[in-house]
Amino acid sequence: MRLKKNIVTTLGVMLRFFPVLISENKTFQEAAMLRGISYKHIRNWQHPLRIFEYSIVPLLMRTISLGEDLSMNGFMRGMDIEKRRTTLYSNSLTQFDLLILPILFTLLFIFLAG
Template sequence: MFDVRLQFGLLLICGCLAIFVNETGSLVLAAIAILLLACQNQYRLGINWFLMYCGLLLARYLITNYLSDTFLNVFLLMLLIALKTLPTIIIASGLAKVPSGKLIASLQKLKVPESILLTFTVALRFFPILRAESKIIGENAKIRGISFKQSKNWLHPLQMFEYSMVPLLMRTIRLADDLSASATTRGIDAPCKKTSHYEIAFQPKDAVGLVAGLGMLSTLWIV
């Protein structure tokens, strides 16, 4: 994988550029972000993001050219926002695979304030764990016969929402507390100088990331 500091820099660059680039530039940013995942051997994750991005593009094309409705116009706006923000999310998903200790050690070298460091680290760990918890809740609901995968439950959407969302919200509160306690236990807020067994240094392969960063900057000139 690339140096975490480089990945973090690419995340910031992509997040800033996504605000200013046009649709073509946003497409280029998404392509670069997916290629970065492939360069880090995260092929499955890259393929999933590629399929999702293509699906959003297809939905936007169909609504723009073949459908016309007030409600669909609102949906189209949501699609455009998703297409704008997705490149940044793709890069962030790659950072979510970095071990917590390595991530913290790398950001400490960048002199990131402790409060921001704790928030960022917990956030990157929170969403993957939340997705796993959501999957477990869905499997338990399916066993009890209260899953949307069973057609008989389609007539009771509010009841299904209650059975799926209430447990997930309760788990979310507990997960946030657990992650914060775990970080505190590992000394994230200790006032002393911290050490790490991870070797934080740039490698020759990080040159690919630098080229990707230059490619992102070039999207500002795409018209």
């Protein structure tokens, strides 16, 4: 069964987004605990707007930034191109490479031994 490219792209971004979101949430919660704002303290539940302001709002703002970064990353990798992917250069060793390789290894050996 083949999935449409749009669905695969969306799933790829989602699978990369959630682990990053979890680590960002952990970072924000640690920073909030340093300020004395945590879900674990009963006294903080008396001020729900403060918990919301210091916990949820920064996470939402960072989420927007992360979503844009991941979308741009996918765009730069060419995930939205309809054509088949190609390469610009061949990835094989040429005769020049085979000629230069022993010279470089010799220089490396001299450098490391000396």
